[in-house]
Amino acid sequence: MDRLMQLYRSVGPRWVFVIGFLTFSAIYEYGRVLHLRPLPMHIWRQADCLSLTWNYYTGEATFLKPVIHGQIADGGESGLSAGEFPLLYWAMGQVWKVIGPSEFAYRLFGLLFHFVASYMLFLTLRRLLRSDFWAIGITLLLFTSPVLLYYGVSFLTDVPAFDLALMGWYFFVRHAEEGKRRWWILSTACFALATLLKVTAGMSFVAIIGLYLLFTVRPAWFRSIPKVFPSRVFGWAVIAISLAGIAAWYIHAEQFNTDHAGRYTFNNLWPIWEMSPDEIDRAVTFAKRILLFQIFDTSVLLLIGLAIILLIVHVRELPHTRGAAQWSVDPWRDRLYPVLVPCRGWPRLLFHQSDGRLACSTCDLALVAMQATSGYLSFPMAPGWIHFALVLQRGLCTDEPDHAEQSEQPSGEQEPVANLPQI
Secondary structure (H helix, E strand, C coil): CHHHHHHHHHHCHHHHHHHHHHHHHHHCCHHHHCCCCCCCCCHHHHHHHHHHHHHHHHCCCECCECECCCCCEHHHCECECCCCCCHHHHHHHHHHHHHCCCHHHHHHHHHHHHHHHHHHHHHHHHHHHCCHHHHHHHHHHHCCCHHHHHHHCCCCCHHHHHHHHHHHHHHHHHHHHHCCHHHHHHHHHHHHHHHHHCHHHHHHHHHHHHHHHHHHHCHHHHCCCCCCCCCHHHHHHHHHHHHHHHHHHHHHHHHHHHHHCCCCCCCCECCHHHCCHHHHHHHHHHHHHHHHHHHCCHHHHHHHHHHHHHHHHCHHHCCCCECCCCECCHHHHHHHHHHHHHHCCHHHHHHCCCHHHHHHHHHHHHHHHHHHHHHHCCCCCCCHHHHHHHHHCCCCCCECCCCCCHHHCCHHHCCHHHHCCCC
């Protein structure tokens, strides 16, 4: 044991995390997967992403005028259709112009980007928990989610958007600790870009804006944590610019699709109050039979369940202040529960499994588990407001599933990979 501790000290927690990430990647056979063509699950959506990238590579599309191979627009005469912000597709198309079309390069970028985001999550938790063990453990636990692993090396924007949200939280925590404006700008920029890549990734941004609104109208509630948010004029100006950028793209995409009468995906909200009783029942059934096991393996779910039980049993033993800064948020945190909990859209989120967006729930589960376990074991804990914001921001809104009405699509679109060039 002493030798292991000496080895750990000589290597350092950062390299332990890197080694752990690489080890998991080897276990998942990413070295083989990176060379594969699109895999069966959700293959039509992966093909859409490759199609968009290919048309940016060939010059058939311009940045503001995306094109897919499927002739779904202009009465079956073109593939002009806009969905999420095409930055990833456009950027990869430019890379292909240099190295040639390569699905390997696309997958590799996704893996490297997820590594950077995971590393930033590790740094975030290290700052909050003041424990290398929990920071490494939580981050690597997140890297065991099947749905995240599958789509993390896929061609969709869901996991990159989720990764940007993780980066946004890192910069938010840095601002909360240091109060420097650059961290607020970077945090807001990451959340905004995440929302542009996938609308559901904006849930974190919604939570931040909601808390900032409370800070604006009830500053006394935040007296003990003065650095969490910037001054009102500066802070809201940055948010306004970000929201303007988000609105500009989605308004353009909607108008573009209307003009060409074709859309390959939806960019809209589909809240719980629009669900019928039958849809809610199907959502619950889907969650019990499929979703839970896509988010985590049964063993991890059992661990989380045990952790929650321990938290409930020992809840009175938890301190009211946590972290080096001794942030105390109980007075205003309690006021948020009755306001935000009824607004959550979990059933709709549970019912629609498409893409990697469900991996967003993974971080919540891991944080809740470690919050409970480390509280029981008397480890230093993260500020309660961070966990509260992370958990409650999920489900405030969810987006409609891509190709919700697949029966309306041309019959040749369901398996479009065969129509794409071999790359």
